[in-house]
Amino acid sequence: MKNYKIAFAGNPNVGKSTIFNSLTGMNQHTGNWTGKTVGNCYGKFTYKSADFTAIDIPGTYSLMSNSEEEEIARNYICFENPDAIVIVVDGTSIERNLNLVFQIMEINPNIILCVNLLDEAKKKGIKIDFKKLSSILGIPVVGTIAKKKKTLINLKYIIYDVCLKKIVPTPHIVKYLPIIEDSISLLSCEYPTIPYPLNRWVSLKLLSNDKKIIKTISNKLNIDLSTSSINSKIDECNCLLKRNDINSSNLEETIISFIMKKAEYICQEVCTYTKKDYLSKTIKIDKILTSKKFGIPIMLLFLCILFWITIVGANYPSQLLSDLFGNLKYHILNLFSTIHSPEWLTSILVDGVYQTVTWIISVMLPPMAIFFPLFTILEDLGFLPRIAFNLDRCFKCACTSGKQALTMCMGVTKWYFTISFCD
Ligand SMILES: Nc1nc2c(ncn2[C@@H]2O[C@H](COP(=O)(O)OP(=O)(O)OP(=O)(O)O)[C@@H](O)[C@H]2O)c(=O)[nH]1
Ligand SMILES: [Mg+2]
Known part of the structure; x- marks a missing residue:
């Protein structure tokens, strides 16, 4: 019988390990500060007679990999090809968390969005329309309170359906400027063995000339990305982009700004705030505790x-x-x-x-x-x-x-x- 691989990804400190522990009965370190999980941890569970291997990967804000644990997370998401990726997000700050969601969407379409910390969201007066969120993103969305085991039943159910292809997520990937999209299409033809949407991501990395990631991609996917034909296509795309004031150093920023705009729009559509003063109080405390002066x-x-x-x-x-x-x-x-x-x-x-x-x-x-x-x-x-x-x-x-x-x-x-x- 097939053993399905499910990765738990997401920003740091959103409850990935708590969910992982609850599903697998393992005892991964949890706590209220970021970066507790520093390496991949494996656990097993069975649901409806199907076997699953769950992988708790370190929290990361993006797939750019600024630290060793972010690199571990990125490499797993990009190259290990899990049957499903459960992206755990913080229900109290969906907008900030969506950045990573959109980045992962560009790599693996088998995504489940798990909106955790719903008890905290409730305390802050945040209501989330899961149906609408699911239809905007094109992926299954489930709400959880990781500390309460019974709220994870729906998550298991969706994991099962996605792994057995009873539900097929069709992520609505963010579309960037037409000139960037044209460049992506032009380059993607050069490596037909890399499946969609991973080929999109590879093209973006080539265009932003991210040498470290390009080397990792070449090694992990066993593909030569430095052929003369790819290089000439990159030059061609760079010329096109330059005409629109986009170059390898500001491409990433342009992309992130598109993602952030989309995230902002989605939040406006799916979140309602019933206690505006609660949020402003937290923001005020944050401003003092993280200000340069105090x-x-x-x-x-x-x-x-x-x-x-x-x-x-x-x-x-x-x-x-x-x-x-x-x-x-x-x-x-x-x-x-x-x-x-x-x-x-x-x-x-x-x-x-x-x-x-x-x-x-x-x-x-x-x-x-x-x-x-x-x-x-x-x-x-x-x-x-x-x-x-x-x-x-x-x-x-x-x-x-x-x-x-x-x-x-x-x-x-x-x-x-x-x-x-x-x-
Ligand atoms: N109130 C509440 N707290 C939660 C919930 N889920 C997790 N927590 C708490 O949030 C904190 C972070 O949980 P972890 O499971 O360690 O988070 P993580 O995403 O694995 O964190 P990293 O490994 O650092 O990326 C812990 O103190 C948990 O007890 C939840 O649904 N509600
Ligand atoms: Mg953890």
Whole structure:
């Protein structure tokens, strides 16, 4: 019996892993900050006696691949040919998420749109017309609340139908300027073995002269994209595009602007906002927490408070535990002398094993028991993603992204615990 491959793709932090875990019974890491899933994770489930392999791929905002995990996501979506791709989007910000949806549509037509976080959307007074969204996009659309398992029944049902070709999605791909469309058609004739719509995407990559992706495409699809006939077609297309002020460096921007316009139009058509003040409040908080003037100072203040509570607060339970274990050691030593245990054995068991284990517990446990719940509160308040945003530019200088700030915070705390342990 065939085993169907389903990929869970989407922007970071939209609930892909939560859905994946729920369907497969796996335990992928989830949490309220971006970039938790950094590699593909595989799981299996069965529905109506059909077998499925689900692949949880890292979150990505686009298929341009700016980081290693985005490259992993892009390579899977583009070259692994899954039977269906479930694109998970955030029901509270469909417009922003549609960018990736349209990009994936250009690669694999077997798409299911899963609008998740509907509970959050409801809280924000956002109503979505799924039928209309489905007919505008030409693909099946299903609404879910990943934390509630029963809301995933419809998703399983649609996955089954798409994989068994009972439903055939016909994505309405965004059409760009006629001159770009003409260039795409002209180039696509050069590689008839690449199926539609992937050939469109390959043409766009050739026109934007994205050397890294072109090399990957050539390797993965085992096709030579540097033949003289393709090169002369590219030159011909570039001449045509130049006449319309489009060149390889602004082509991508032109395309994205078309996609964004379409996304805006779709949102106007399918979303209704019943609590306008809720949105404006979030926007105001966002503006303050991510502003150039207040963003970094507020972030530093919060992190200092977090470290201060952890370090100072942990001293008291640490001392208590240390006294408790000290008293206990006295009784244990008495017990060992009562049973006339040899000195070397007492030394190994009490001064070695017992002393080390109790040191670790009394020094490490209290700070961890304070730090991690505090960190979780910041995570649930949505402050951590904003920290990541604030520090992104700074971290880019070290060739990494703002997301690493969170790992760094944990690193600093671990470093502090280790130092205090050694003291
Ligand atoms: N309220 C609510 N929270 C959700 C829902 N789905 C997921 N979450 C929460 O959203 C956060 C992100 O979920 P993940 O499953 O880790 O998201 P992801 O898309 O895998 O994230 P990355 O791997 O970083 O790309 C977690 O805290 C989840 O518990 C939902 O439907 N409603
Ligand atoms: Mg994940």
